[in-house]
Amino acid sequence: MQRLPPLSALEAFVAVVSEGSFQAAAERLSLTPSAISHRIRSLENALGVRLFERGHRSVELSPEGRSFHAEVAEALARIAAAASRLSGAHRVLRLSVAPGFGRAWLVERTAEYQNLEPELDFELSASTRLEPVSSGEVDLAIRFLETQPLGLTAWKLFDEQVFPVCSPEYRIRAGGLASPAALSGARLLRHPLLHWAEWFAAAGLTLPEPAEGARFEDGALMMDACVAGLGVALATSTLARSHLESGRLIRPFDVEIAAGAFYLLAAPAAREKPWVETFARWLAAAAHKA
DSSP states (O other): OOOOOOHHHHHHHHHHHHHSSHHHHHHHHTOOHHHHHHHHHHHHHHHTSOOEEEOSSOEEEOHHHHHHHHHHHHHHHHHHHHHHHHHOOOEEEEEEEOHHHIIIIIHHHHHHHHHHOTTEEEEEEEOOOSHHHHTTSSSEEEEEESSOOTTSEEEEEEEEEEEEEBOHHHHHHTTTOOSGGGGGGSOBOBBTTBOHHHHHHHTTOOOOOOSSSOBOSOHHHHHHHHHTTOOBEEEEHHHHHHHHHHTSSBOSOOOOEEEEEEEEEEOTTGGGSHHHHHHHHHHHHHHHHO
């Protein structure tokens, strides 16, 4: 049997990736940064590859590190889940999710994890606010944010690209939408986190943020409205993916902007429940493999 790397080194490696720095990983594992650095070096020496590209203030995974993390994070999550099952304790995980993201991506992963952890009960709720997780009302939350919030443990799931979408039928009714400038006469759907003015600027237009038009708090509902031909909406790549693949929606223009990311956020007291961090690590690994 091939000798395995030390579990402590693997745990440090996954923590650095999740937290984004050696300092944050050290705080999470109650170690010193030098201890984290030593464990990473020993792991790299054992594997014979560099796992990180070290910058002045940050660390980025090397190609080898990215491939290794996709396997190791999931394996550690499975080990933790197996240990948790042996404890026999009833476990509940309270998860708040932005509604559109829940339908577009999370539900399928939750079902997959339930097969690994059949004794874990999920309590799912929908919200776009930070208060439920910062106050401890829920254990974890998934939010679309421009930057990582301070004071909360966070795992970045996806960087998102934002671009306009509409139904093929609406494009015909709107005269073909031959260029971005044609949107000045189109019906534009609005979402509080997706800003038309930013996309207009990227497309070389000086149009203001629209003050009229249907407004949606739920991104998935806005995608459904687009499919029904209500107008043109800005969509994130995750929200629009299944609709684009099926042909229900199209991208009338190639221009896209980077406008934020989906983050998995942990409540301050979440670490008192080992199964919460186990699921968080598993979900972050699943996102990085997608």
